[in-house]
Amino acid sequence: xxxxxxxxxxxxxxxxxxxxxxxxxxxxxxxxxxxxxxxxxxxxxxxxxxxxxxxxxxxxxxxxxxxxxxxxxxxxxxxxxxxxxxxxxxxxxxxxxxxxxxxxxxxxxxxxxxxxxxxxxxxxxxxxxxxxxxxxxxxxxxxxxxxxxxxxxxxxxxxxxxxxxxxxxxxxxxxxxxxxxxxxxxxxxxxxxxxxxxxxxxxxxxxxxxxxxxxxxxxxxxxxxxxxxxxxxxxxxxxxxxxxxxxxxxxxxxxxxxxxxxxxxxxxxxxxxxxxxxxxxxxxxxxxxxxxxxxxxxxxxxxxxxxxxxxxxxxxxxxxxxxxxxxxxxxxxxxxx
Ligand code: PHE
Numbered sequence: 286x287x288x289x290x291x292x293x294x295x296x297x298x299x300x301x302x303x304x305x306x307x308x309x310x311x312x313x314x315x316x317x318x319x320x321x322x323x324x325x326x327x328x329x330x331x332x333x334x335x336x337x338x339x340x341x342x343x344x345x346x347x348x349x350x351x352x353x354x355x356x357x358x359x360x361x362x363x364x365x366x367x368x369x370x371x372x373x374x375x376x377x378x379x380x381x382x383x384x385x386x387x388x389x390x391x392x393x394x395x396x397x398x399x400x401x402x403x404x405x406x407x408x409x410x411x412x413x414x415x416x417x418x419x420x421x422x423x424x425x426x427x428x429x430x431x432x433x434x435x436x437x438x439x440x441x442x443x444x445x446x447x448x449x450x451x452x453x454x455x456x457x458x459x460x461x462x463x464x465x466x467x468x469x470x471x472x473x474x475x476x477x478x479x480x481x482x483x484x485x486x487x488x489x490x491x492x493x494x495x496x497x498x499x500x501x502x503x504x505x506x507x508x509x510x511x512x513x514x515x516x517x518x519x520x521x522x523x524x525x526x527x528x529x530x531x532x533x534x535x536x537x538x539x540x541x542x543x544x545x546x547x548x549x550x551x552x553x554x555x556x557x558x559x560x561x562x563x564x565x566x567x568x569x570x571x572x573x574x575x576x577x578x579x580x581x582x583x584x585x586x587x588x589x590x591x592x593x594x595x596x597x598x599x600x601x602x603x604x605x606x607x608x609x610x611x612x613x614x615x616x617x618x619x620x621x622x
Contacts, residue, residue: 286316290346294353303357307350317343384620387600388489388608391592392471395491398515399469402508404493407468409452411475415442417451421458422532423571430531435477437486445475449492450532453568453587454576457496462577465497466585471592482604489592494568496578496585502535502567505586509565513541517599524559533566533587543598560598563590 290310297303309315320339324332396406424431434447452470460466470492478484495504506525513523522542530536540561543554554560565588570580593605600619607615
């Protein structure tokens with residue numbers, strides 16, 4: 286009996302096989318239980334001998350079952366580990382890492398340059414009042430120059446700002462006419478334009494304003510020259526051309542020199558060798574006055590530039606819509622490691 290049981294245990298492959306061996310040999314209806322149950326019928330002197338033998342056989346079988354069980358379990362664990370093991374020698378899948386948008390980068394580079402010249406960075410609301418967007422900038426209602434900036438009105442008094450210049454007026458107002466102002470303001474602006482390669486109904490501007498005693502046109506030229514050389518390269522020259530803005534007098538447009546050439550990065554340079562990059566001028570006395578600054582004591586300059594245009598010039602990008610359609614193939618060319 287013992288031999289038979291041990292053989293079956295040996296052959297058992299799974300925990301289930303083993304369990305049925307246990308039931309058939311050690312169970313309530315098994316042969317050993319039967320022997321022990323039949324003890325009463327045996328002569329008294331044989332009982333201890335038979336009892337001891339039966340118990341011993343039971344013990345041997347039980348131990349053999351436990352041993353085999355351990356082996357089966359270990360095998361199962363090993364099989365599972367084998368299945369789940371990771372091949373650390375496989376090449377890793379590439380992880381796509383994003384980066385700041387090109388415009389975000391342009392703006393922080395522009396900010397860094399002006400912070401280096403002592404300007405602070407300020408922001409203002411994109412939904413602006415008619416007062417700050419136009420009136421405080423010397424564009425009273427019915428002023429024909431309002432047409433220069435076709436606007437998205439929300440109510441009669443509220444609109445999406447058409448430029449960042451209202452932040453000039455807000456900052457001067459906050460300083461209450463008795464403190465120098467030296468700030469730039471980056472942000473989104475909105476105009477009722479039909480989108481094409483060079484127009485967008487929403488784009489970015491960086492405004493600059495410097496108001497103090499004795500600020501002159503030559504200060505404007507010096508600051509912008511410094512900016513152009515640091516941003517585009519030492520070899521660049523600037524030139525100022527007369528222009529018109531209602532909030533500056535005199536007003537200028539600034540060009541930077543560019544190489545007339547063919548091929549990548551050159552297509553945006555005009556044949557003249559100069560390309561316009563921003564507008565600016567001396568803050569109009571009326572604008573100073575409305576903001577509480579005495580134009581007899583204070584003077585200032587202001588300028589506004591478009592980061593999209595600047596990025597297009599710097600990198601030879603031919604369509605402003607690339608900035609906003611979020612094609613990764615375009616964007617990732619300008620991610621920096
Ligand atoms: N606000 C002007 C524009 O949007 C730019 C500008 C700013 C001009 C400051 C002069 C001074 O066209």
